Amino acid sequence: MLARSLWKATLRRFSEESHKSGPGFVYIDTTNVFNPIGFIDEIVNKSKVLLFMKGTPESPQCGFSNYAVQALNYYNVKNYSYVNILENPTIREEVKKYSDWPTYPQLYLNKEFIGGCDILSDMHKNGTLKDLFEKHGVVSKD
Amino acid sequence: MIMRFLSKRIEEVLRVKFTPEVLEVVNESQLHDKGENSHFKILIVSDAFKNKSLVQRHREVNSSLKEFWDNGVHSISVHAKTLEENTGRIPKSPYCKNK
Numbered sequence: 001m002l003a004r005s006l007w008k009a010t011l012r013r014f015s016e017e018s019h020k021s022g023p024g025f026v027y028i029d030t031t032n033v034f035n036p037i038g039f040i041d042e043i044v045n046k047s048k049v050l051l052f053m054k055g056t057p058e059s060p061q062c063g064f065s066n067y068a069v070q071a072l073n074y075y076n077v078k079n080y081s082y083v084n085i086l087e088n089p090t091i092r093e094e095v096k097k098y099s100d101w102p103t104y105p106q107l108y109l110n111k112e113f114i115g116g117c118d119i120l121s122d123m124h125k126n127g128t129l130k131d132l133f134e135k136h137g138v139v140s141k142d
Numbered sequence: 143m144i145m146r147f148l149s150k151r152i153e154e155v156l157r158v159k160f161t162p163e164v165l166e167v168v169n170e171s172q173l174h175d176k177g178e179n180s181h182f183k184i185l186i187v188s189d190a191f192k193n194k195s196l197v198q199r200h201r202e203v204n205s206s207l208k209e210f211w212d213n214g215v216h217s218i219s220v221h222a223k224t225l226e227e228n229t230g231r232i233p234k235s236p237y238c239k240n241k
Contacts, residue, residue: 063173064217067236101204102211113197118221118233119196121233122196122221126227
């Protein structure tokens with residue numbers, strides 16, 4: 001019976017997982033992280049575009065995080081990696097310390113911390129966000 | 143710490159630190175589900191922000207409000223501009239309730 005419930009849990013996880021990545025975005029699994037700081041450092045250094053957000057791009061759990069996703073879509077920034085910080089409370093707290101930033105979402109471009117929703121919104125309104133994405137070479141041609 | 147009149151207290155701290163030309167502190171907690179004093183929006187215009195990046199400005203505002211972060215404030219939305227950059231419009235915040 002234990003084996004059966006474990007199998008069911010695995011199946012459920014597998015079907016949930018298949019919705020987590022999608023066209024244009026890649027899910028980073030933080031459910032089993034043993035060295036949070038090392039893990040965060042690694043994904044920041046390895047990702048061209050990294051978004052720490054609440055929820056997923058298909059189902060944001062916060063208006064601010066949703067804004068960040070919409071901004072990336074609007075400027076045609078594709079294949080970004082994202083972390084759903086609701087998934088792991090330790091990662092949620094460690095990322096705030098790592099970035100020295102108390103809120104989500106948080107966007108990194110080529111290891112550089114860009115900011116959260118307010119900064120993206122201010123830059124979008126004054127026209128500098130497009131330049132920023134182009135400067136980092138993350139705008140998709142298609 | 144008494145949580146009343148939080149907007150006013152936030153205003154006082156920011157006035158002392160940045161001597162802003164324009165300062166608006168709006169309690170937006172009613173847009174969210176985390177209590178009465180959880181979410182604030184700040185528009186602050188001051189030349190103290192000259193030559194500072196948006197991230198730097200935001201960090202300075204956040205650290206000046208450290209006592210509020212430590213006491214239950216969940217989110218502070220910051221729009222920090224210099225006099226030259228100020229258009230006079232307060233940006234609208236995203237709506238979050240029931241998420």
